[in-house]
Amino acid sequence: MIKRLSLISASVALGCIATILPVLTSIYVADEDAERREQDDLQQLAAKAVIRTELVTYQAFAAIADMEAVPGGPCSPGYIAQLARVIFNYRYVQDAGAYGGGQYLCSPLMGDVRAQHLTMPPPSWRSNDGYLVWFRQKNPLSDVRQDIQIGRNGNYVSIDPQSYVDLIDLARRPIAAINVETNTILALSSGADGNDMLNAWKLAGHVNSEQWYYAVARSATRPLGVVVKSPRSSLLGNWTGVLVMWLSVGVIVGGLLGWLAFRQISRQLSFPATLEWAISRRRIDVYFQPIVSLTNGECVGVEALVRWNLNGRYISPEIFVAVAEQNRLIQPLTDLVLDKTIDELSKLLRSRPSFYVSINVSSEDLRTHRFLNVLTARLGGTGIRPAQIRIEATERSFMDADATRETIAAFRNAGHPIYIDDFGTGYSSLSYLQTFTVDVLKIDKSFIDTIAQDAASSVVAPHIIEMAHELGVEIVAEGVERDVQVEYLVQRGVQYGQGWLFAKAMRVNELILWLSESRSTLQPTN
Template sequence: MIKRITLITASIALGCVATIGPVLTSLYVAHRDVERRDRVELHDLAEKATIRAEMVAYQVLAALADLNREPGMPCSPENLEQTARVIYNYRFVQDAGAYANGYYLCSPLLTGAEQGELGLPPPDYRGTDGYLLWFQRQSPLSDARKDILIGHDGHYVSIDPASFVDLIDPARRPIAVIHIPSGTLLAVSTGTDPDEMLRVWKNGDNAQSANWNYAVTRSPTQPLAVVVKSPRSSAAGDWPKLLAGWLTIGVAAGGVLGWLAYRRVSRQLSFVARLEWAIARRRIEVVYQPIMRLADGQCVGVEALVRWTQNGRVISPEVFVRVAEQNRLIEPLTDLVLEQTLAQLGPLLRANPSFYVSINVSCDDLGSRRFLDRLTASLAGTGIAPAQLRVEATERSFLNADTTRDVIAAFRAAGHPVYIDDFGTGYSSLSYLQSFRVDVLKIDKSFVDTIVQDAASSVVAPHIIAMAHELGVELVAEGVESAAQAAWLRDRGVQYAQGWYYAKAMSAAELTNWLASHRRACELDSAPVA
């Protein structure tokens, strides 16, 4: 009897453990997942805040450069008119003018009585490059606000500190921007403890709190650091209700979810099988979109793109390429693109040594030297130079930094230029551009679409262009659809472009005819008038 009771008790205990154990395990895993997601989301916010701070800094530098180039004597009517135009052109600039010997000399916004009579104390920071900074300068135009004043060569620009932290964030998480050389807090969002944010910046990755998550980033191009924080989340704070919910709906939900999962997996496996069949039987088509040199309108190369038509229906590359990545089919797909590209464009590449084709590679292709070895073997004896075969990688390919860095270096050492495709779309860390040596950045179409519009995202393309010029890499603008976009990009030093304004992606035969027609058109345009 005692043995039977013991056995029943053990069975009940085992049943309880079997029931409650997975629930508690799930709660623990959910809690850790929430923490991970919080950190990723907070890091993304820090990157966005860093980009915003860089944009403000670039506008300040550009405004001062314009002021230093203005004609006429300081404070002359012509000079003040040009200064007013600078204030209007740069939306982060609140005021601008001239100063000397501890006084404001003039500004389009100051009255005649104030000009030359308002004192200006010594700067709070003197840079080695001649820039002067006043961090908390009472604005002569307002009794309530203190601005940041930046001076150079007798000209000054005034900005509202809130410009640095004015981000759209529904969660209203605290943000701080710090001037690194002086260790001075430039700006904090409303309700933020400045001393805490400074302390977090000084401690860096060692900053910890039981109630808060922190993220600290540093601009790769400006002496600015950003600190953001958000409250720690917890999935287990209401665990009794969660436990009751699991016990009540576990069986029903498990049955429903199991059936849905079965249906989804069945469809996915069916799609994967069809994709594998299409790759094995060379039913994936490769098309080519011209890449144009903006300076003279010449076609210098093409990008190889994949197309798949099944039963008369076009399957989006965004769909089947992602499925290929998730099901170990991306390497044979990339090999197929290389094989067809060399077979179809080989004569064109050999006849035009300066012409090139770029091929998109995946994270897997950058995780080892496999594709590089395949590429090297495929080019052997063809008469095609390595520089005529270029590789394009997306930003997420750089997540495994150590391995990717070595493979990219190997591609470049073998003579294959490396491009970063869709640059800027993921708000990933810009600092990798200093540790990865690449040749070209491709500006994503979403940013090109806004360059001639008055849209919030229209400031991103100029930021990318300025960064590329500073880092010494070339640029290709994707998705150019109008002459106005092409002219805007050319005027700002973008070297190359591709898009429907020039030509859609086409087959190899269509490309050959298009190139011939394009050359004849260029020859006619450049022919002298009789």
């Protein structure tokens, strides 16, 4: 009897151990995964904060350039009236004026103050390109307010420091903007401690803290950096309670969880195999979404979009493309899209030499000539011009600049224009355009959605458009769904649009019918 009880006790103990160990292991793994996700999310916030600092600084520089172009002498009524326009045109500029001889001369807010002899202290820092910066300059109109002032050639602008850290963040995580050459805090969001954030910057975010995560990011174009932090959270804070709970649940719950986990893991493991099977059997479809000229509504080309119908259920491209990238299937998938695109559009492309199709290419194929060689061989003997096959790459594909720069140049030398897809959502928006030669920017739908709306991100679209014009590249606006967006884009010189307002993605036979109907509506009437 005692032996039997011992055997039962041992079985129960082993069952409990078999139940608890996987659970605690899973909790530990989940805790590690949650920590990684929090750190990734924090790094994304830091990248967005850097873009904000670049944008605010860009506005200050643009405002000063406009001031330098104002005719006539400083402080005349006409001069001050023109400076008032500058303040109105630039969202982050609070005041604009003239200075000289270590004194304020005039501004729209102060008026002509030359007779008051309001002194300006020496600048806090001078940039290599001739800009003077006062980090914490007391505003003559206030006893308490301190602005960031940026000046050059006798013209200055005042910027509210909070503009550098004014991001939409529901978690309200502390943010600091820093001049990296002087290690000076430019701005702090609410709840941020200057000494703490500056120390985190000097340690590159590697702060030994049990309460906070830190992340840093640096601008590639200006001596600006940001530090952000968020509170740590842990799934293992109450590990004793978790242990007691699972001891009481026992082997039955462990078996049930094991069965559910087995089903889930089996489903996940089989998905890449199913995708590989679909690619090898050419069961992946290609749809085409028109790209139209915003000025006359004519369709100039299409984007090839991949679609997958698995047993009557459409799988989101965001899901299976990510699986393809993680399981070394993205190159066979891209090759299949190319094959089907040429097979289905070759007649249309030959009949309309100015018509084109753009194909999305992964970052993996931007590091070597593999896909370029496949594309060149596939076009041989088809009569399709290289310029009719255009290459789309997302911003993150450009992050490894050294590996991709030569491949991008090779595509363009072969006659294939390069598009940057989803522009504005990556980390290097304002920097890599200086090191890469591209042909077209595609503004991400998230920014087009904010047009004519009072949203914090609505300021991004006009600056991307202005940047593209300065670089001499064409623009495609993605996700156009309303006429008011078209009017806004046309007024700002955006050439092309893509979205449901014009047409959804469609099969090739539907595309040809749609093109025929669209061309008939564009024909002049007698």
